[in-house]
Amino acid sequence: MPEILDIIFRLVCNPRKSGDAGTKTLAALARTCTTFRDPALNILWCHQSRVQPALALFPKDLWVSNQTKFEFSRDVRPSDWDRPIIYFARIRSFEIDSMVELPIDVLQALALRCPTTRMFPNLRNIEWVRLYNEPNILPVLQIFSAPRLDSIGLTPGHSEEELIALRTLSHRWPALTNLALLYRHIRMPTLSPLIRAATTELVRALTKLESFQAIIDVETFIELSKLPNLQFVGGDIVEYPETTPFFAESAFPALRMLSVVIRPELIIQLISTVHLRTLASLELTFDAGLGTRLPNAATIANLYTAIATHCSPASLTTLSIRDSHLYAEDPAVEIPLDDEFDTYVVGPDTLRILEPFTNLTCLILEPYHGFDIDNAMILKMAPSWLNLEKLHLAYNSPESLMEHYPRVTMMGVQLLSLFCRDLKSLTLLFDATETQLIDPLPDSFPRHFPQTELTLLDVNFSAIEDHRVVTDILKSLFPNVGHLSFRQQASDNEKVLWSLVSLGLRGALPELPYFHSNILQYLQENPPI
Secondary structure: OHHHHHHHHHHOOOOHEEEEEEEHHHHHHHHHHHHHHHHHHHHHHHHHHOOOOHHHHOOOOEEOOOOOOEOOOOOOOHHHHHHHHHHHHHOEEEHHHHHHOHHHHHHHHHHHOOOOOOOOOOOOOEEEEEOOOOOHHHHHHHOOOOOOEEEEEEEOOOOOOHHHHHHOOHHHHHOHHHHHHHHOOHHHHOHHHHHHHHHHHHHHHHHOOOEEEEOOHHHHHHHHHHHOOEEEEEEEEEEOOOOOOOOOOOOOOOOOOOEEEEEEHHHHHHHHOOOEEEOOEEEEOOOOOOEEEEHHHHHHHHHHHHHHHEEEEOOOOOEEEEEEEEEEEOOOEEOOOOOHHHOEOOOOOHHHHHOOOOOOOEEEEEEEOOOOOHHHHHHHHHHHOOOOOOEOOOOOOHHHHHOOOEEEEEHHHHHHHHOOOOEEEEEEEOOOOOOOOOOOOOOOOOOOOOOOOOOEEEEOOOOOHHHHHHHOOOHHHHHOOOOEEEOOOOOHHHHHHHHHHHHHHOOOOOOOOOOOOOHHHHHOOOOOO
């Protein structure tokens, strides 16, 4: 009975998903009857974002009154623990985003006086992201030590004390399965050799890791490749060597997800180094570091070829390759000169390299200067995209439209609606001034229309002239679109016209933070008919 109630309560009113409403519902259920009390309280206390609610379980007279911070007013008595110890056992996770208000001295004092071996005996996950200049978390971890702790996310510092504490994690919790070292305010090249060595030692000792996220150098990457149960690797990869490192034939035997930030010139070497036949999700972001050049079309083609060679079309379901959004803001990044522009636009033959990956459900490709593709190319690729639920073919640079405006028109959008029946989210730059559709449809084309799954449509900064015609076409192709968005780089005229399309599709303006008052004024003065 308690197990069934636990499942029902988590589905109906999980506070992590339903917020304050879920919390209030669980509190009410806990007060309803003794049968509901424990299952409801277990969920209510399972995940904590602050330590203070746990401390509030102690008698009020233990603390100095009228204080914003916890401070002892008397010695701790054995009877003070009667209520807290019951609730502490319900806590499975602490996820705290700042240590500023964390009463470390109080916690250390309580740990010394705790009547049980562990204050939080059933804790499974600790995730604390330390902000700049906040106190060191690693020495405090012992307070939260629990026999079944298997997941830790921390922000280590540079001090010798912290490096020593970092190395001891494997001795305290040898059975860790998830570890994230979230360094902040560190540019990748400045990560010290001591931190790198400590990280490598830690990975070497934690043989049961299933998930690892950090700033990773080649030595750490080699050690990760030996772990038999490792399924996820994420973070920033630095100083990948010019010479190919040695990897065993059985490297990364269980890896399912790889999500890394890396310099463009190193990505191909990374993918080519190891056969990633078990990989289901590959997410690559080009690093916008000092002296970084944008990857040109040849580099992108080589990358796609490496992916097609070393990843399995049967297992890969998510592929994301993005230029960093920092390119537009970082003056250190070398933007191509005007006379080099053509060598940076990705052509149709390059996109076809990915044609064998027919099991993809998510495809995100965002080169800085976009693609040179047309409706015919969409028709060639569409049969490979039958399983897609998310398709994102976008540009980062509006300057790319100066010479290479996309040759995909509303006809290309129509083709996607016909072939991609499961598509729920679409980002595409197209020419909406060309509104001719395929009519009649060839006999070989799918006949299941309209496409009713699509709910999110991002038009990037697509050109548009007649918003009424475009609205009617999109309504006929995707009748359930509930959210239409465009990029900030779109012209004011395009923003106005796409806003009118949004009104026609969903009866509301786009929910965009950069929505300008002059657009609202225009719509007030020229209301849609």
